[in-house]
Amino acid sequence: xxxxxxxxxxxxxxxxxxxxxxxxxWWGQRLAIDTxxxxxxxxxxxxxxxxxxxxxxxxxxxxxxxxxxxxxxWPAAVxxxxxxxxxxAGHADLMRSASPDAEKAASDWIDTFFRHRLVLMTAxxxxxxxxxxxxxxxxxxxxxxxxxxxxxxxxxWQDDPFGLFANWTQARARETPVRVRQGRLFASDGGRxxxxxxxxLQVPVFSVAGEQxxxxxxxxAREAARDASSQAQIIxxxxxxxxxxxxxxxxxxISIIGIGSMIGIAxxxxxxxxxxxxxxxxxxTIFIGFLGAxxxxxxLFNELHIITLVFGASLIGVAxxxxxxxxxxxxxxxxxxxxxxxxxxxxxxxxLTLGTSIIGYLGLVFTPFPxxxxxxxFSIIGLIFAxxxxxxxxxxxVRPDMVANQDALRCCDRWLRRWPILxxxxxxxxxxxxxxxxxxxxxxxxxxxxxxxxxxxxxxHLLDDQRTISALLDLPAPGQFxxxxxxxxxxxxxxEETLKQRLDxxxxxRRLSGYxxxxxxxxxxxxxxxxxQLIDQALLHEDGALPTLVQRLGEDQGWIGAMRARLRxxxxxxxxxxxxxxxxxxxxxxxxxxRVADNQYAAIVALRGVSRDSLPALERAxxxxxxxxxxxxxxxxxxxxxxxxxYMTWVLVLSYVAIxxxxxxxxxxxxxxxxxxxxxxxxxxxxxxxxxxxxxQLFHVLALMLLLGIGVDYGIFFRETSSEGDGVAWxxxxxxxxxxxxxxxxxxxxxxxPLQAFGLTMAIGIGAVTLLVPCFRKRA
Amino acid sequence: xxxxxxxxxxxxxxxxxxxxxxxAQTEKIHALLAKPKILCxxxxxxxxxxxxxxxxxxxxxxxxxxxKGILWRNLRPFASTVRLTRDEIVQMQGDRVTxxxxxxxxxxxxxMNSVLFSMLAGDFSQLExxxxxxxxxxxxxxxxxxxxxEPALAxxxxxxxxxxxxxxxxxxxxxxxxxxxxxxxSEIQTGDRAMNDDEAALF
Numbered sequence: 001x002x003x004x005x006x007x008x009x010x011x012x013x014x015x016x017x018x019x020x021x022x023x024x025x026w027w028g029q030r031l032a033i034d035t036x037x038x039x040x041x042x043x044x045x046x047x048x049x050x051x052x053x054x055x056x057x058x059x060x061x062x063x064x065x066x067x068x069x070x071x072x073x074w075p076a077a078v079x080x081x082x083x084x085x086x087x088x089a090g091h092a093d094l095m096r097s098a099s100p101d102a103e104k105a106a107s108d109w110i111d112t113f114f115r116h117r118l119v120l121m122t123a124x125x126x127x128x129x130x131x132x133x134x135x136x137x138x139x140x141x142x143x144x145x146x147x148x149x150x151x152x153x154x155x156x157w158q159d160d161p162f163g164l165f166a167n168w169t170q171a172r173a174r175e176t177p178v179r180v181r182q183g184r185l186f187a188s189d190g191g192r193x194x195x196x197x198x199x200x201l202q203v204p205v206f207s208v209a210g211e212q213x214x215x216x217x218x219x220x221a222r223e224a225a226r227d228a229s230s231q232a233q234i235i236x237x238x239x240x241x242x243x244x245x246x247x248x249x250x251x252x253x254i255s256i257i258g259i260g261s262m263i264g265i266a267x268x269x270x271x272x273x274x275x276x277x278x279x280x281x282x283x284x285t286i287f288i289g290f291l292g293a294x295x296x297x298x299x300l301f302n303e304l305h306i307i308t309l310v311f312g313a314s315l316i317g318v319a320x321x322x323x324x325x326x327x328x329x330x331x332x333x334x335x336x337x338x339x340x341x342x343x344x345x346x347x348x349x350x351x352l353t354l355g356t357s358i359i360g361y362l363g364l365v366f367t368p369f370p371x372x373x374x375x376x377x378f379s380i381i382g383l384i385f386a387x388x389x390x391x392x393x394x395x396x397x398v399r400p401d402m403v404a405n406q407d408a409l410r411c412c413d414r415w416l417r418r419w420p421i422l423x424x425x426x427x428x429x430x431x432x433x434x435x436x437x438x439x440x441x442x443x444x445x446x447x448x449x450x451x452x453x454x455x456x457x458x459x460x461h462l463l464d465d466q467r468t469i470s471a472l473l474d475l476p477a478p479g480q481f482x483x484x485x486x487x488x489x490x491x492x493x494x495x496e497e498t499l500k501q502r503l504d505x506x507x508x509x510r511r512l513s514g515y516x517x518x519x520x521x522x523x524x525x526x527x528x529x530x531x532x533q534l535i536d537q538a539l540l541h542e543d544g545a546l547p548t549l550v551q552r553l554g555e556d557q558g559w560i561g562a563m564r565a566r567l568r569x570x571x572x573x574x575x576x577x578x579x580x581x582x583x584x585x586x587x588x589x590x591x592x593x594x595r596v597a598d599n600q601y602a603a604i605v606a607l608r609g610v611s612r613d614s615l616p617a618l619e620r621a622x623x624x625x626x627x628x629x630x631x632x633x634x635x636x637x638x639x640x641x642x643x644x645x646x647y648m649t650w651v652l653v654l655s656y657v658a659i660x661x662x663x664x665x666x667x668x669x670x671x672x673x674x675x676x677x678x679x680x681x682x683x684x685x686x687x688x689x690x691x692x693x694x695x696x697q698l699f700h701v702l703a704l705m706l707l708l709g710i711g712v713d714y715g716i717f718f719r720e721t722s723s724e725g726d727g728v729a730w731x732x733x734x735x736x737x738x739x740x741x742x743x744x745x746x747x748x749x750x751x752x753x754p755l756q757a758f759g760l761t762m763a764i765g766i767g768a769v770t771l772l773v774p775c776f777r778k779r780a
Numbered sequence: 781x782x783x784x785x786x787x788x789x790x791x792x793x794x795x796x797x798x799x800x801x802x803x804a805q806t807e808k809i810h811a812l813l814a815k816p817k818i819l820c821x822x823x824x825x826x827x828x829x830x831x832x833x834x835x836x837x838x839x840x841x842x843x844x845x846x847x848k849g850i851l852w853r854n855l856r857p858f859a860s861t862v863r864l865t866r867d868e869i870v871q872m873q874g875d876r877v878t879x880x881x882x883x884x885x886x887x888x889x890x891x892m893n894s895v896l897f898s899m900l901a902g903d904f905s906q907l908e909x910x911x912x913x914x915x916x917x918x919x920x921x922x923x924x925x926x927x928x929x930e931p932a933l934a935x936x937x938x939x940x941x942x943x944x945x946x947x948x949x950x951x952x953x954x955x956x957x958x959x960x961x962x963x964x965x966s967e968i969q970t971g972d973r974a975m976n977d978d979e980a981a982l983f
Contacts, residue, residue, distance in 0.1 A: 146827065
């Protein structure tokens with residue numbers, strides 16, 4: 001069985017299989033397209049407790065959408081908000097309102113805390129109980145008694161005569177600026193009045209279908225709100241909005257890169273071969289490459305990330321290389337050589353170019369970023385499928401006389417004859433010297449840029465809205481918090497209390513505006529007992545403030561006894577479990593991770609009003625307390641990006657060595673001529689980034705890996721053709737390079753910063769390689 | 781002239797609707813009240829707390845200044861002062877501040893202060909936003925009973941009864957836990973001379 005008979009049919013079978021699988025995925029809608037921006041970030045977290053803590057923080061925020069509807073006066077805001085809420089209420093399958101039941105809120109509160117009110121007090125009152133005189137407490141109670149407008153009370157005066165529980169309640173309420181007003185949640189920035197509408201999504205946030213449905217409802221709700229009150233200001237925040245913006249943009253970019261590249265390649269192919277058939281063949285190659293990548297990646301990953309598809313669109317510019325190379329060789333070989341013989345002749349070079357490209361993409365696999373793994377696998381599979389299509393089908397499909405037009409070839413030959421070749425002459429030295437100065441200058445300006453926040457790519461208006469809402473509602477920072485662990489719930493709470501004392505100092509210094517902690521609600525049993533004793537001594541005791549106060553009110557000894565008994569009844573120890581079972585704990589439950597391992601309990605202390613400047617002080621505050629760990633997610637990811645930027649730079653250097661080794665095996669002392677253009681292009685690109693003021697980041701380095709893989713191909717094209725066939729080499733290198741520059745250049749316009757960095761680096765680098773490759777020819 | 785036709789009829793319609801929304805009775809009260817810029821006077825407060833045999837009696841002076849706020853000076857049985865302005869509630873012993881609550885910390889401060897101000901000034905157009913008002917007017921005297929619209933508030937507050945003529949003369953607050961507070965106002969002065977020097981200094 002000769003390969004000429006067997007291979008085309010074998011490949012046709014494989015293609016039919018992936019086509020079938022692709023159709024099944026596409027039309028059956030069985031492939032989930034993931035739009036989670038965070039998927040690009042490292043998934044690995046060596047510390048299990050930390051991983052769970054972070055997952056909990058994400059969980060608490062990810063499914064939520066907060067809508068603020070504001071107006072200059074409250075009734076207008078209410079009208080608009082009610083209209084908005086009514087529209088959303090009609091879609092209970094998509095999302096539900098998370099507004100608490102305002103009528104039940106007060107009674108829930110009493111039910112949960114009333115029995116424990118004697119042990120619930122603020123730290124300030126606790127200090128006062130230790131240090132203030134009996135007279136202080138008597139005066140305080142009397143002032144409160146005679147005060148004209150105390151506001152509505154749900155408890156009797158005798159239940160809290162010194163206002164300790166009321167102060168604690170006030171302090172808890174102050175953890176958020178949101179209040180209940182006319183059965184709605186209310187917030188204000190001093191000028192405008194806002195109704196706060198929290199919603200919880202019932203569909204996955206990062207699915208394209210879910211996003212579209214949810215966003216459509218919000219759109220209608222906005223219209224309804226504006227109809228109800230024309231001046232209503234509507235501010236929305238939620239992960240789903242960012243996810244939707246990202247996937248919309250990704251879809252647009254996929255189309256632009258895909259269509260732009262395909263048109264470019266068609267035009268280039270036409271210009272080179274003046275025939276429709278090559279265009280069809282190249283298109284088929286690219287299409288099968290994609291089909292294979294799509295189908296196999298889906299099998300491997302179960303779901304594809306939308307960023308993979310954007311990046312994958314740039315694959316068009318690489319996948320056509322093999323077909324172009326074959327066709328160019330076909331033109332150069334004349335029509336006496338059969339296509340199968342031609343293939344045997346160029347197979348080593350073809351294999352080598354595939355190998356080096358795969359090495360280029362493999363760089364992405366050595367990072368801990370799941371998103372990058374997927375991009376790499378997708379691209380590598382795409383290349384293999386495109387390559388196999390060329391090897392299995394082209395010899396049978398391309399007859400020797402199919403592409404006979406040699407205009408482009410002759411044109412290339414003419415150009416090449418005038419193109420300079422580096423040697424020991426004045427011109428070369430001058431060129432090298434100026435390149436050296438350029439490179440040096442560029443490297444002097446070069447600075448690293450690893451801050452993960454710069455990878456933020458959401459539209460400005462969404463970021464603005466998010467900032468407004470965070471500021472108005474004083475929301476805790478999602479990326480920075482403390483993880484507090486202990487071998488029992490009690491130990492964890494006690495450690496939180498130690499930490500909080502240090503944080504209180506930072507609040508006094510105005511480096512922090514507040515914190516959310518479960519121990520704000522449930523003090524450790526140790527603290528509850530200590531407080532109870534304190535109250536006994538300072539207030540309830542025979543010499544305490546209570547007997548004096550009661551005498552002033554003209555009541556007798558029996559009355560004192562009754563009141564003391566009444567208060568002591570309410571000193572039951574409040575436990576975390578009690579609190580978590582109650583409705584009022586709903587917004588705070590995410591703070592308690594509970595039992596995370598045998599003998600290990602964990603909780604989160606979340607922070608409000610964190611600024612960049614206060615991060616070092618916050619880190620120091622957590623240091624030295626057993627079981628307390630400061631977590632700066634943003635800082636950590638930035639550190640990972642920095643570490644991998646350095647690591648990948650070394651991998652890049654080693655890859656040069658490795659590829660030189662592979663080349664040496666075939667080209668011996670000419671190997672440097674193949675590698676040098678790519679190396680120079682790399683230096684030129686880096687220098688350009690420096691001069692242009694782009695901070696160098698991991699994604700630039702990753703692109704340089706790919707530049708190595710693809711740039712070397714062009715060197716190989718040149719080496720593999722005899723010197724009189726240089727035109728063929730340049731034609732194929734030029735066509736490949738132009739289409740690659742086009743694809744990655746379009747990727748460079750992506751609004752997703754990592755992709756933009758990647759595209760820009762590749763476009764500049766490949767452009768430079770193409771111009772440099774002919775300079776390193778051997779003079780005929 | 782034909783161009784402005786529809787516009788005029790729409791304006792008329794709005795004008796017709798406005799008094800209905802405000803409530804016919806409270807309009808009459810509004811007409812009776814003097815609405816001075818500065819109003820000061822004496823108050824006598826009787827507070828009866830559930831479970832306590834004796835009522836708590838206190839008295840002092842108060843001032844209500846439009847666009848500024850309220851000064852409430854308790855003089856007997858002991859001296860203490862509360863000052864409510866748009867953005868804060870300040871409690872003082874003599875001129876020493878013992879506590880301060882700002883609208884920044886507690887967003888409902890502004891709302892509470894505006895309700896109290898409306899109550900002392902008898903501004904029913906504001907009160908009707910939060911309470912249902914049942915009122916009656918006899919000659920130059922009026923009475924009104926307020927019930928909270930807000931369900932959460934209605935669970936604690938039973939009624940507020942007010943009466944008066946040119947000024948508000950008494951306020952009685954009945955809470956659902958049995959507590960009752962009655963404040964009677966007298967010796968009312970208005971105009972720039974109403975506020976004495978101490979009071980002006982405290983504001």
